[in-house]
Amino acid sequence: METVTPFKEVIDEIKGYGGQAVKYCYQCGKCDTFCPWNKVRKFSMRKLIREATFGLTEIEHEEIWRCTTCGRCALKCPREVKQIEDMRALRRMASGYGVFPAAIKPVRGVSSCLEADGNPFGEPKSARADWAKGLNVKTFEEGMEYLYFPGCYLSYDARLKKVAQATAKVLNKAGVDYGILGPKESCCGESIRKTGNEDLFKHLAKENIKTWIDCGVKKIIVSSPHCLHTFKNEYPDFSANFEIIHISQLLFKLIDEGKLEISKEFAKKVTYHDPCYLGRHNGVYDEPREALKKIPGLELSEMPETREDSFCCGMGGGRIWVETPKEDRFVNLRLEQAVDVGAQVLVTTCPYCITNFEDSRLVLNLDEVIEIKDITEVLQEVI
Numbered sequence: 001m002e003t004v005t006p007f008k009e010v011i012d013e014i015k016g017y018g019g020q021a022v023k024y025c026y027q028c029g030k031c032d033t034f035c036p037w038n039k040v041r042k043f044s045m046r047k048l049i050r051e052a053t054f055g056l057t058e059i060e061h062e063e064i065w066r067c068t069t070c071g072r073c074a075l076k077c078p079r080e081v082k083q084i085e086d087m088r089a090l091r092r093m094a095s096g097y098g099v100f101p102a103a104i105k106p107v108r109g110v111s112s113c114l115e116a117d118g119n120p121f122g123e124p125k126s127a128r129a130d131w132a133k134g135l136n137v138k139t140f141e142e143g144m145e146y147l148y149f150p151g152c153y154l155s156y157d158a159r160l161k162k163v164a165q166a167t168a169k170v171l172n173k174a175g176v177d178y179g180i181l182g183p184k185e186s187c188c189g190e191s192i193r194k195t196g197n198e199d200l201f202k203h204l205a206k207e208n209i210k211t212w213i214d215c216g217v218k219k220i221i222v223s224s225p226h227c228l229h230t231f232k233n234e235y236p237d238f239s240a241n242f243e244i245i246h247i248s249q250l251l252f253k254l255i256d257e258g259k260l261e262i263s264k265e266f267a268k269k270v271t272y273h274d275p276c277y278l279g280r281h282n283g284v285y286d287e288p289r290e291a292l293k294k295i296p297g298l299e300l301s302e303m304p305e306t307r308e309d310s311f312c313c314g315m316g317g318g319r320i321w322v323e324t325p326k327e328d329r330f331v332n333l334r335l336e337q338a339v340d341v342g343a344q345v346l347v348t349t350c351p352y353c354i355t356n357f358e359d360s361r362l363v364l365n366l367d368e369v370i371e372i373k374d375i376t377e378v379l380q381e382v383i
């Protein structure tokens, strides 16, 4: 039932921005029970949805920027309320009015960098393939089987360049026919879209799609689950239909088909963290685990909240660019879960998760206790 209130204009505006599903909410509160925020502070998606239903949202408040879009509440909601789309709509509205609370202001700088340089760091496009120097990584040419799309963090961030390099070494070893586009690659746009900047997302998406069509790309390997998500589920809105495969899926396939031979042991206790955008949003749970299980000596244990119930690291929804105070870093709890199951290595396969877990390791003085690795970094040690 529609609510008729003096704030109908606001309700219409929310609907106009794509947040119409708020009206299905019947306030059961399940979303709050499963939201990771409530392990560290009070945060109510139920309340935000209620306020939006009545057009009472305080768009200048930080609360509408808190959701990491992890998708856990959406999976539990009995009324199929689209919490993520609703938050995106509210953020679009806030951005439209130029309302950014202090903690969110860095997002404006990120948007400018994305517009100018196609990456959130303000680094030159010309440096996008520097990570690949000396690694025998070819430039993509028509007729190659795969384009490898490392994304922004693996292209520019010092820690994550090591993941791109490990990926190239593993792909080379398996004889995969692939190339990269380097300076012709732009940010996938997934995270900036979650901050409400729809125009910039569209611009980045169209730029990538045009480049891929011009270069004759058909299949794309991605390292980031955020790239996977948007290429697979959002780019088709622009009539783009490419075959997208996450590196963990390809690795499992290569090992399974005998194309990637494992010749050494990895004699360590490992736990695997499901990135939200690989697991919950795209259903990839088994391939990374099965690939790890094929490594001799590797002992895999599961953390308490795993697979569909995976505990978010906190960096999705554009939160990667927002300063999160120490006491609000629920990723610390996740790292403690990994230590509690006796893991010496936390393996995951998302640049945001790796960035955040590496920070937590230092914050919690666990750098001698547990290592953080991408799945490709484990494999490069055993081939």
Ligand code: SF4
Residues within 6 Å of the ligand: 024, 025, 026, 027, 028, 029, 030, 031, 032, 045, 046, 049, 073, 076, 077, 078, 079, 080, 081, 083
């Ligand atoms: S779980 Fe769904 S129906 Fe229940 S309060 Fe949250 S949004 Fe509303």
Ligand code: SF4
Residues within 6 Å of the ligand: 031, 034, 035, 036, 037, 045, 066, 067, 068, 069, 070, 071, 072, 073, 074, 083, 084, 312
């Ligand atoms: S999507 Fe995740 S972070 Fe956002 S409200 Fe739901 S459970 Fe909380």
